[in-house]
Amino acid sequence: MRSRTRAIATLMVLFVPTLSSAAGISVDAGLTPAEDRWILRGQARYMSRGEGPGAEVQQFVFPVVLAYGVRSNVSLFVRQAAIRRERTVAGNSTINSGLNDTYLFAKYRAYRMNSQRVTFGVAPTLGVEFPSGQEGFTSDTWDLNAGLYASARTQTWSSDANVAYAWNGMVGDGEVTPGDEFSLDAAVAYQFIVEESGRVTASPVLEVSYLKVWPNRVGGSDSPNTGETALYLSPGAKLSTPMIIVEGLVRIPVSSHLEGSQLERNVEALFGVRVLF
Numbered sequence: 001m002r003s004r005t006r007a008i009a010t011l012m013v014l015f016v017p018t019l020s021s022a023a024g025i026s027v028d029a030g031l032t033p034a035e036d037r038w039i040l041r042g043q044a045r046y047m048s049r050g051e052g053p054g055a056e057v058q059q060f061v062f063p064v065v066l067a068y069g070v071r072s073n074v075s076l077f078v079r080q081a082a083i084r085r086e087r088t089v090a091g092n093s094t095i096n097s098g099l100n101d102t103y104l105f106a107k108y109r110a111y112r113m114n115s116q117r118v119t120f121g122v123a124p125t126l127g128v129e130f131p132s133g134q135e136g137f138t139s140d141t142w143d144l145n146a147g148l149y150a151s152a153r154t155q156t157w158s159s160d161a162n163v164a165y166a167w168n169g170m171v172g173d174g175e176v177t178p179g180d181e182f183s184l185d186a187a188v189a190y191q192f193i194v195e196e197s198g199r200v201t202a203s204p205v206l207e208v209s210y211l212k213v214w215p216n217r218v219g220g221s222d223s224p225n226t227g228e229t230a231l232y233l234s235p236g237a238k239l240s241t242p243m244i245i246v247e248g249l250v251r252i253p254v255s256s257h258l259e260g261s262q263l264e265r266n267v268e269a270l271f272g273v274r275v276l277f
Helices: 002-019
Strands: 038-050 055-071 074-089 092-099 102-108 111-114 119-130 141-153 157-172 181-190 201-213 228-240 244-258 268-276
Touching: 102 141, 201 244
Parallel strands: none
Antiparallel strands: 038 055, 038 268, 055 074, 074 092, 074 102, 102 119, 111 119, 119 141, 141 157, 157 181, 181 201, 201 228, 228 244, 244 268
16 A cells, blocks of 8 residues: 555656646746647636626636747747627627737746755746737737746645736837736645546646736826726636646635726636647
């Protein structure tokens, strides 16, 4: 029995880092393909803001992320999203759909520590979002995003932390310049072996996310009724195999502060699939 337990633990060390490269689900920086390998992630995200049926905005966002391992310590990413938006005011609804701006970014593994019990890594990220989206779904600006990603793994536990800042509107001719954004995300997951080989695992996940958005700028001045802070608590789960990871979570706003008159954030949901090849 003891030898069998040791064998399962050894298989976990061998397979778990490959199966689940991140504890978190909602942050793209957690994707880490091996050198000359690809990860394709598709998600469906539901978001809404409103105060009952009188005024509400619902969005279905379908982001697709393609990640490639250029080297063992360098990964490149491209993200493109399609959006379906429904606005309801006084019982009248309008629906619009289109492509969002494209986001390109890179991650560099600056530090990696491996031991028998713990794997720990730190990686800075740098990216740019350019105005490729359709009218109504583009900011018409070039935006710079920099961040720092850290992760830790044991045989059963995994955790992530990600801090990022977006300088929006660095270049562009849009009438409205979006406000800068600061985000802080942390996640923890515990992995259960589903089959004795260790090649299939199930993981409950818990994320905590903080977001601060500065007011939009119009003609060099802050735009009224823009800017906010929000804190989310997000329980979720993942099912991981060597080739496919299925994931989902619910984002619950536990605290928020809105500048001026804005619609409140509601509960959000996410479902996704990752393919490793």
